[in-house]
Amino acid sequence: MINLEIGLKQGQFDELERHLFEVSDPDHHRYGEHLTSDEVNDLVKPGDDSVVLVHEWLRDHGIDEDRLNYSPAKDWVKVQLPVARVERLLDTKYALYKHIDGTHIIRASTWSLPTQLHKHIDTIQPTNSFFHPTPRKSNVMPVAHDGQRISSLSALQRMKAINSSHDLAVAQACDVSAVTPLCLRTLYGTISYQPRVPGKNKIGLTNYLGETSNRSDISLFLNQFRPEAAEAAFNIMQFRIEVIADGDNQQTPNNVTQLSTDKDLEGNLDAETILGISYPTPLIAYNTGGSPPFKPDDGTPINTNEPYLVWLQYVLAQRDLPQVISTSYGEDEQTVPPAYARRVCNQFAQLGVRGVSLLFASGDNGVGPEESCLTNDGRNSSAFLPSFPAGCPYVTTVGATKSFNPEVVAFDPTNGFVSGGGFSNYFLRPRYQDHAVKPYVTNLGAQFNGLYNRHGRGYPDIAAQGQLFQTVWNGTIRRLDGTSASTPAAAAVLSLVNDSLLAAGKGPLGFLNVWLYKRGYRAFTDVMNGTATGCGTTGFPAAKGWDAVTGFGTPIRDPLVTSEVIDGLSLESVIRGSRSFLLA
8 A cells, every 4th residue: 555645736825935035034014023823834835727727637537536635735745546546547557676785665766657747737646756764963073981871981081071161261161072961052142041931932853754752861861961851751741752653762771783884873863952942942852753663465555655745744734833843864965856855845845934934954074975975966076065854945954063262174084074055956046145145156166166056055154063072872882973963052042042032022033044144143153174985076165154064153152252132132131141142
């Protein structure tokens, strides 16, 4: 059986985009006036003619309307059908494909529609999307205390870990060999801030590919590195896990096979980082199922859904959402069918216009892994490999830094980790980027000509620390590199800004990029050292202003950044009493 999802062309997406840019522009009179779910659904619902034609097509194939399910906006039609019936419907043949990691999916290399439906249907899935979202993390090479159990840490290590003095300098709170919540809260100026409206303000993360966030490990981590937050690990009001489409939520110890694949390492890193910074802001983890483990005697897997699409349809149907959601997953853009990528990207815009800030990891291979920087269009041309969803213009993409004075582009020669960046081949540069990205491309001159799209959406937008994060997994300390670390760290910082805005009766930040490129960039510390090496090149360099490896840099920590205001709310009142950052 296949869960077939038919994406009908959305009726007024251009109008939704107009609303998105207006409510996200600090100079527009509608700034912060986010839309409701009903208003969004009214804008994206398909035209009546599209619905009628799709129903007629399905009826012609013996599929009656009473078998169909719909998204709230009715822009997705869903039906479960045998493989042979889908093959007749789409004039195709499905086959079983095996990924190099051993998982299986059922896909069709090509498919077709009647001509009269071409302008009414954007995409149908699952069909020819072979992409395999991967967590953006890299394990560092083992060092002296990696794998050491929490209970065996020395008293000196424990005392340093839990020291929560608000008066520590960055040099006292931070260790380049082991980044902790104390370091991040000190570095980015949140350590003195006490959230005022937790519950009204929330933060979320996404887990895919059989990942969950293990409560026992999170408890150990918080007891070690932020003791006052430890109760959150088992408190469902503080930390809730929502399982979507048979997503995993195994809270018992991993078996030998699961340990060998580092199951839940990503889920633990994200949850521990967020709770370590933004507590007591409630955290919601969305555990979304995708293609399940293949069982030969099952014939075909029942769940062949795309994980991003499954998650999006779930959250878009919710009326109450976290104001910031962190995602540490991505894939090479060229492995994602363009029509699918555009539709998913447009649905991210639907969340942005509702006031949700979506943060995505920029990738961990610089401009591309050394051994595979080739196009997959049959020509095998040399090319940098941009990432998806990082290149979607309706999300905020996060790169990674290391060191503290100054912060530089993150790279780790022991495991090949390099913070990712680049330019989309699918999405043109949005207008909000023009004044910042055009000069950077101009300054590159002829360097890398033919390897990247000079007119594409550039990313990342911002950065944060992303190397050697202390993480508890399987009861032991692990240290992790990756934009999987920087993304939840940045999300947690932004969540605290939302707390201040909501406490002052304002709306949340919502879609960040219009504000960021117009004004907010002044609230970030420029990172000017390092490059996004890869593909046998030095890669895109960090530079003054925006660059394609750290964006505008990391959240600023100076006491007074600027006296300018957003919507009448000054920086000083946003995070009063802290070494503040952000709202410029």
